[in-house]
Amino acid sequence: xxxxNIGRNDPCPCGSGKKYKQCCQHQDxxxxxxxxxxxxxxxxxxxxADAAKEKGDFDTSEKIYLDILKIMPKHTTTLNRIALLKAxxxxxxxxxxxLQKALKYEPCNEVHANLGIIYIRLKRNEDAxxxxxxxxxxxxxxxxxxxxxxxxYCELNNFKDGLPHLYKSTLLxxxxxxxxxxxxxxxxxxxxxxxxxxxxxxAIEITPKSYQPRQNHLxxxxxxxxxxxxxxxxxxxxxxxxxxxxxxxxxxxxxQAPAQKLRVGFVSGDLRNHVVSLFLxxxxxxxxxxxxxELFAYSTTDPQDDEVADRLKxxxxxxxxxxxxxxxxxxxxxFQDKIHILIDLNGHTANSGxxxxxxxxxxxxxxxxxxxxxxGFSCMDYFLADxxxxxxxxxxxxxxxICYLPKTRxxxxxPSSEIAPEVNQLPALINGYITFGCFxxxxxxxxxxxxxxxxxxxxNPSSKMMFKNAQMKDALIKLELIERFESYGVDASQLILEGxxxxxxxxxxxxxxxFMLDTFPYxxxxxxxxxxxxxxxxxxxxxNTVLERQGHSMMHNANLDNWICxxxxxxxxxxxxxxxxxxxxSDLRNKLREQVKQSPLMDSVKFAADFKTALIEMWGxxxx
Numbered sequence: 001x002x003x004x005n006i007g008r009n010d011p012c013p014c015g016s017g018k019k020y021k022q023c024c025q026h027q028d029x030x031x032x033x034x035x036x037x038x039x040x041x042x043x044x045x046x047x048x049a050d051a052a053k054e055k056g057d058f059d060t061s062e063k064i065y066l067d068i069l070k071i072m073p074k075h076t077t078t079l080n081r082i083a084l085l086k087a088x089x090x091x092x093x094x095x096x097x098x099l100q101k102a103l104k105y106e107p108c109n110e111v112h113a114n115l116g117i118i119y120i121r122l123k124r125n126e127d128a129x130x131x132x133x134x135x136x137x138x139x140x141x142x143x144x145x146x147x148x149x150x151x152x153y154c155e156l157n158n159f160k161d162g163l164p165h166l167y168k169s170t171l172l173x174x175x176x177x178x179x180x181x182x183x184x185x186x187x188x189x190x191x192x193x194x195x196x197x198x199x200x201x202x203a204i205e206i207t208p209k210s211y212q213p214r215q216n217h218l219x220x221x222x223x224x225x226x227x228x229x230x231x232x233x234x235x236x237x238x239x240x241x242x243x244x245x246x247x248x249x250x251x252x253x254x255x256q257a258p259a260q261k262l263r264v265g266f267v268s269g270d271l272r273n274h275v276v277s278l279f280l281x282x283x284x285x286x287x288x289x290x291x292x293x294e295l296f297a298y299s300t301t302d303p304q305d306d307e308v309a310d311r312l313k314x315x316x317x318x319x320x321x322x323x324x325x326x327x328x329x330x331x332x333x334x335f336q337d338k339i340h341i342l343i344d345l346n347g348h349t350a351n352s353g354x355x356x357x358x359x360x361x362x363x364x365x366x367x368x369x370x371x372x373x374x375x376g377f378s379c380m381d382y383f384l385a386d387x388x389x390x391x392x393x394x395x396x397x398x399x400x401x402i403c404y405l406p407k408t409r410x411x412x413x414x415p416s417s418e419i420a421p422e423v424n425q426l427p428a429l430i431n432g433y434i435t436f437g438c439f440x441x442x443x444x445x446x447x448x449x450x451x452x453x454x455x456x457x458x459x460n461p462s463s464k465m466m467f468k469n470a471q472m473k474d475a476l477i478k479l480e481l482i483e484r485f486e487s488y489g490v491d492a493s494q495l496i497l498e499g500x501x502x503x504x505x506x507x508x509x510x511x512x513x514x515f516m517l518d519t520f521p522y523x524x525x526x527x528x529x530x531x532x533x534x535x536x537x538x539x540x541x542x543x544n545t546v547l548e549r550q551g552h553s554m555m556h557n558a559n560l561d562n563w564i565c566x567x568x569x570x571x572x573x574x575x576x577x578x579x580x581x582x583x584x585x586s587d588l589r590n591k592l593r594e595q596v597k598q599s600p601l602m603d604s605v606k607f608a609a610d611f612k613t614a615l616i617e618m619w620g621x622x623x624x
Contacts, residue, residue, distance in 0.1 A: 042068060046081065053085055061085055076106040080114060090302065090324060092122050109138040113145045120152055128152055143172035147179040154186040157499075160476035162186065177206035181213050184220065190477060191445045193223040211355060214239045218348045222373060222547055223443065225521050229397040229545060236348070236376020237399065240358065249360035249379070250331065255338045256363050262615065265296040265339040265362065267322075268370065269351020271312050272303035275526040276345055276370050281308075282413040284315035286608030293612065296339060298322050298330065300346075300353045322353070331359035340364060341615055344380070347371020364622050367400065368409065372547035374398040382618050385409050388553040389546050397545075403618050407600035408557045410550075411607035412529040414597065420507040423535035423593055426586040428514045433462040434579045435496070437513035437536065439506075439527045442471040444519040447484070452568055453517060454488035456575045463579065465517070466496035468509050473499035510534035514585060515578060523551035532596045535589035537563050539578070541571045557601040558592075 049064035065082040068075055079102035086095035095118050102111045112135035119128035132149040135142055146169040153162030163186065169179035180203040188196035197220045203213035218235055221227045264287075270276035287293055297316040302323045303309035313319045318337070322330035330353065334342060342362035346352040347370055357365055360379050367375050368384035375383075376399050383390075383400040386409040395402050414420075428434050436456070438445070445467075457463060471477045482492045498509065507530070516531050518524055518540040524531075528538045528551060540551030542564055555563045565571040578585065596602055 042072075042075070042078075046077070049081065053088070058085060058089060073101075074105040076102040076108070076111065079105075080110055083114060083118070087118060087121070092118055096122070109135050109142060109145075112138065113142060113148070116145060116148055120148065125152060125156060141172055143169045143176055143179065146172065147176065147182060150179070151182050154182070154189075157470050157473045157477070159186060159190065159471075159474050175206055177203040177210065177213065180206065181216070184213070184216060188216075188220055188223070188443050189441065189471060190480075191443050193220055193443070193446070196220050197224065209242065211239075211243065214242065215348045215352060215354075218376075223446070223522055225448075229394070233374055233376055233397055233399065236374060238376075239348075240375075240377045240379070243355055243358050244379075247358050249358075250335045252335070252360065252363040255340060261292055261294045262619065263294045263296060263338060263340045264615065265298055265334060265337070265342045266316075266345055267298045267300065267334075267342060267353035267356060268345035269300040269353070270345060270370060271297055271299045272301065272306045272309040274308075277308050277312060278413050278526055278529075279369060279410050280345070280413070281312065281315075282604035283411055283608050283611060284312065286605055287612065288315045290608075290612060293615075296320075296337060298334060298353065298356075300351045322356070327353075327355035328359060330356040331361040334361040335359075341366065341619060343368055344375070345370045347373070347375055364619055366403075366618065372550060373545065374400060381622060384614065385546060386553055388556050389549045391544075391549075394544065394546075403614055405607075405610050405614055407610070408553060408607070410525070410529075410554070410601070411604050412526075412533075412602050413604070414533050414602055415503075415507065415530070419503050420530075420533060421504075421511075423589060424511045426514060426582065426589050427512055428582055429586060433464065434460060434514050435512055436463065436465040436575070437468075437510070437516045437531070438465065438519065439468045439509070439516070439531070440519055440524050441469055442467075442477065442481070444522045444524075445481075446519075449519050450484055451488055452572060454485065454490045455572050456517070457490050457494055459572075459576045460579050461494075464494050464496055466498065466509075466513055468498040468500075468506070470500040472497045506530075507534060510536050515539060517575065518551045521545070521548045523548070525550060525554075528554050529596075529601065532558055532601075533593055535592045537588060537592065539563050539565065539571065539575055541565050541568065554601060558596045558599050 045064050045068060049061045052061040052064070062082065062085060065078050065085065068078045079098045083095040083098035083102070086098065099111060099115050099118060103115065112131045116128045116132035116135060119131060129149065129152060132145050135145045136149065146165045150162045150165030150169065153165065166179050166183045169176060170183065180199045184196045184199040184203065187199065197217060200213050200217035200220055204217060207213065218232070218239065221232050221235060268276065284295065287295060295316045297319045299319065299321050300323055302321050320333060322333065325333070334356070339362040341364045342357065344354060344357060344367040346354070347367055348354070349370055354375060354377065357377060358379050365380050366382045366384055367380050374397060378399055380400045382403045383398050384403050384405060386405050386407060389409055390402060453465060457465060467481070478497050481497065482495060485495060486492065501509070510531060513536055516528070516536055516538040518528070518538050520541040521543055523540055524538065531538055537560055538551060538555065540555055540563060542549055542552035552564050555561065565574055600606065
């Protein structure tokens, strides 16, 4: 049959009655041939696209995927791959669109699993849970979906449903480090730091060159009183050795002498609605007013719809996100900006930018605020401390030189009157019994603290102890805490357990508490300052390290030295004594807000001036 001159919309000469283009017997042979050739070449094309993606050549990778989809728009493997490519570029809505197309054509395990991942990142948690459960129904052996679903449940403080999925993931694939890593994260959140350390260690064994498990393992060591400062420092230094392999530091000799102004860069993942911003914002307000400084921000996260981040941006001459950059790319940017002093605000905490510091992009590098121990990194020149928090006999536990601020290393930004109410009357005067409080993360509540608090509660049978934190939303976690107290003979009736709430409701919760009982060896920071603002003092136990002495420094700067204890026996005795001094507690509550407002702990104008002086002194010591 000669079809050379037949149009695609002409009747097919075969007599079928269909248009030529629709006749199944006489489709466009050229198009069929093209499809066949493409089908045969798809495996090779996908390899080329994946290789381009691995090299960071996203444009080439995307072009190959789109070439496949032009002729085969229903090729679900390609739709999945391009969706993941878009996700890697943080183009989550584009990624979602491709996955929804794939779901329409082939609703398989892989598509549902990937939809779960994207919905997690979009914070559409219900959708994520639904798709991950469907993926697991289709393939119960999908260890990645078990990990992702477990992670999401635990992020929502639903440990009861989350932890079994994480444990299942480790059993299905003992070589998948991420499930071991996530178990470390969420076990630590429950205060199970020994178990957490074991899972972090397992993740390190699986991926010995991976940075994050090692860093979190370091963080975990800070909770363990049995770990010596020397052991910690050795572990921190080994992390730097791993990071520094094949790293060539920048030559910053050309930017050693500042011109009119010192260019100061801040690297952090917490320039957003985060507790670190509560100790940073008022300082930035005052530093911005100083014409001898230029402030630069390098954010290791991409805060979206975050009013705190939007506010912080106004204090900087330049704000850059380095979240999607490699450590080397971020260092190159900082070097090109000719930053004189680069300040790390994270240390070994989440979203840290320390891997950028090893490239030495600035002549002077300092760590401050968000961490309470040495980074262990030789590229870090100074650790910013205060005389109370870091005694001189502890200097040898730091790889950095120590620079002292005169009073405190922390300056709290008080909440606005729209958020925090006025101080109320001492609750014990109305209740007829004392209510102790601990509003800190459950990860700080170890068995030793429970034993100490139990002795205090036994000495005051009518008293109660209130816990308020995000973990208390989980029924299993609440039950475990009750059972832990009951093992020390404390009845559940003495416990008040509240989950997280709005910011304003949180401050009103202090209306129920007479005074706070601090944790050890990891005391409170933000909660201690917030309690002080609400007229509620904190009984703290001092120690040797910066971390252990954080509460000591805060109470000293708030002129509350009688709330500082040097050992566990004194801590128990003072807690009991204060329960008998209601007049003193009432009087202190009424005047405490004004007292701390005038103290070094909240005097941001004086702190900013001291901070600038310290920067100039460190710069001078470095290069003069």
